[in-house]
Amino acid sequence: MRFAQLAGFICGTLFAACALAQQIGITIERIDGPSLAASRITGTLRAGVTTALDLRVGEVSIAGHSWRNVRLACPDLRQERDQLVCAQGTLETPAKIPLSFRYSTLTKNLDLALKPAAGEEWRLTLESGGAARTFTLAISNGALTRFNAWWPAGWPKPNAGVVSGKLTFSGERDARASAELTFFNFGFGDDSGLHAGEKIAAALSLQAQERGGQWQWQGKFDWKSGDVFWQPLFVGGGGHVLSAAGTLDAQRLSIERGQFALAGVANMDFSAVFDRGAGKLTAANLKSSNIDIATLYGKLLKPAMQGTVLGDLRCEGHADISLDIKDGAIAAADVAFRRVSVEDNGRRFALFGLSGSLPWHHDEWKTAKLQVAGGEALRMPFGAFDLPLETRGLRVRVRDVQVPVLDGKLTVNDFATSGERDSWRWRFAGGITPISMQQFTTALGLPVMHGTLSAVIPTVSYQQSTLKADGALLFKVFDGTVTARNLTLENPLGKVPQLNADVEMRNLDLDLLTRTFSFGNITGRIDADVKALELVNWEAVRFNARVASSAGEYARRISQAAVQNISALGGAGAAAAIQRSFLRFFETFGYSALGWSCRLESGVCQMGGIENVPQGYVIVKGGGIPAITVLGYNRSVGWRELLERLKRVTEGNVIVK
Secondary structure: OOHHHHHHHHHHHHHHHHOOOOEEEEEEEEEEEOOEEEEEEEEEEEOOOOEEEEEEEEEEEEOOEEEEEEEEEEEEEEEEOOEEEEEEEEEEOOOEEEEEEEEEOOOOOEEEEEOOOOOOEEEEEEEEEOOEEEEEEEEEEEEHHHHHHHOOOOOOEEEEEEEEEEEEEEOOOOOEEEEEEEEEEEEEEOOOOOEEEEEEEEEEEEEEEEEOOEEEEEEEEEEEEEEEEEOOEEEOOOOEEEEEEEEEOOOEEEEEEEEEEEOOOEEEEEEEEEEOOOOEEEEEEEEEEEEEHHHHHHHHHHHHHOOOOOOOEEEEEEEEEEEEEEOOEEEEEEEEEEEEEEEEOOOOEEEEEEEEEEEEEOOOOEEEEEEEOEEEEOOEEEOOEEEEEEEEOOEEEEEEEEEEEOOEEEEEEEEEEEOOHHHOEEEEEEEEEEEEHHHHHHHOOOOOOOOEEEEEEEEEEEEOOEEEEOOOEEEEEOOEEEEEEEEEEEOOOOOOOEEEEEEEEEEEEHHHHHOOOEOOOEEOEEEEEEEEEEEEOOEEEEEEEEEEEOOOOOOOEEEHHHHHHHHHHHOOOHHHHHHHOHHHHOOEEEEEEEEEEEEEEOOEEEEEEOEEEOOEEEEEEEOOOOEOOEEEOOOEEEHHHHHHHHHHHHEOOOOOO
C-alpha cells in the first residue's frame, strides 16, 4: 500500500464512520507496503458546523528514511459529492507545512499539494485508469536542500538551488516512468572541499519502461551554465550535454549507449556497468576522437593544475583516446597524438610536434612509437628524435635515444621507471657528445665562451621530486675537466628548484675563459673546488670555493685590464699603483701564481687569496719581468654587492687609462 492509498483509505474510513456519529476515532497498529511502513496510526474525525480531521503517525518510513510523530491536521474538511476536500491543512514532520488535498471516495483519485515556502509547491496526484494507476509529482521552485535526507551517504549534498518540473509513474506491471526537470542556481559540496558546484543551470529528461523485472531507460542532461570542481578537475561554462540509454535491474545499472559532448573540446562515446550491490563501477569504455588539446587544457586541466609545474602552458594539436575500465580502475588505454605541442610560458620546458601512438595496458607490455619535432629544457633547445617506449602499468622502458642538442647529441641509455603512484621513480645513464661552447652559451643567453662541452653521465635517478646522480658527472670544457659529485636537484621543474653538489675543476685554460668576458686577458691554467654548493632557484646561497693556479709549466701573463678588474673585486690599490708608476706603460705582466677563495654564508662572502699579508691577502703574486702583485683588502663582502662588481667589470665598466 503506497502513501496516497494509505491516506485515502484512512480518510475514506473515517468519513464514512463519521456519517453515523459526531466523532469517530481509528487506530491502526501497523501498515506495511513496498518501500513504505507506518506504525501507531491514530485518526480522529469530529463532525459539527465544520468537520475536522486529525491524523497522527508514530513513525513512517519511506524508501529507508524515517520520520517520527508525523501529524496531518485539517480543521475544515468538506465533502463535495464524492470528494473529500481539505483546503487549508497542515503537515507536521515536525516542521509545519501548509497542505491541501482533494480525495475521491469513488475513483480513489488524490490531489495533494504541499507549500513549504512562498512560491514553492510540491503537488502529488494519483489517478486511476482501468487497471493502471498514475502517480504524478509536479514541482514548482522546489528547494533542492529538501533532498538531503534522501541523499546517499558519502555523496556531496545540495546546498543551494531550486528544481521545477514533473515526475510520472504509472502501471503495476510493465510500468512506465518519466521525468522532465529543470535546475536553477544548483549548488553542492562536501566536508572535504574536494567536490563542489555552484550556480548550475541544467535540464534533465528521463524516460523508462519496465519489462520482465528490468527497466529500459534513456535520458539526457543538458548543462547550460555553472561550475563544478571534482578533484582534480574543474569544469565550467555551459553547452555540455550528456545523453545515455541502458537498463536497470536489482543487480546493476548498465549504460549501453552514452555520449558526452564537452563544449568546444570533444565528443565522447561511452558505455558502463555499475554494480548496485557492491556500489562500484565494474566495467566501462570511453572513446573520443579529434580532441582539441588547447581547449582541453584551458577548460578542464589548467584550473586543476594551478600551483604545479603544469599550471601555465601553451598547448596545441589534437589527439584520439580510448579507455577501458575494469573494477573501478583504468585497465587499458590507447592514445594517438597529432602534432601536439606543450610549452611552459615560464620557458622551463617545451615539447613540439609530438606525433604517434601510445598504447598502454595495466598488466601487459605495450610498444609505443612516438616522434618529437623538437623542444626545449631550461632554455636549451633540442632537435627532432624518435622515442620508442615500452610500457606496462606505471613502468616505462627506453633502450637508447639520441637527442640532437645544438651541434652535438644527448644520449640516453636504459631509461626505466619503477614503483607505483607516490613512490614512482626513474633512472637512466648517458652522455653528451661535443657541443660548441659558443652555441651553448648563446642559447642560454650567457656571454659567448669558446671551446667545446662534452660529458659522461652516470646513472641518474629520480624519486620523490629529487633528481640524483649516483656517480660523478664529468664535463670537458675550456680544455680542462669539470667533475660534479654528490649532485642532487629537488623540484627540477618546480617554481623553486634547489641544487646541491660538490664541483671540481682541473686545468682550465684561462685564455679561453677570460676571452669570453670583458675582463682583460690572462694566460695560464687554474684549478677550482666548490664544496657544498647550494643553489636555490638557480641562485647561489651557500658554498665554499677556492681557485688556484694549476701545477705545471706554462705561460703566465696577465693584462693591465685584468689587473684592474681583479682589483675592483678585491679592493682598490693595485690599479692606483699601476697608474702612478712606470708599470702603466706595460700591457701585460708576469705572475707566478694566482688564487682566490670565497666562503658564502647568510648572504656574505668571506674572501681570501693565495696567502695573507698585513694589508690583506694576495690574489695575484708577481713573477717574471715586469711583475706585479695584486692584493685584496676587503675580507667580508655582501654577495649581492660582489655580483654587482663582477657584472660591472665584465661589462667593461672599469675604465683603463
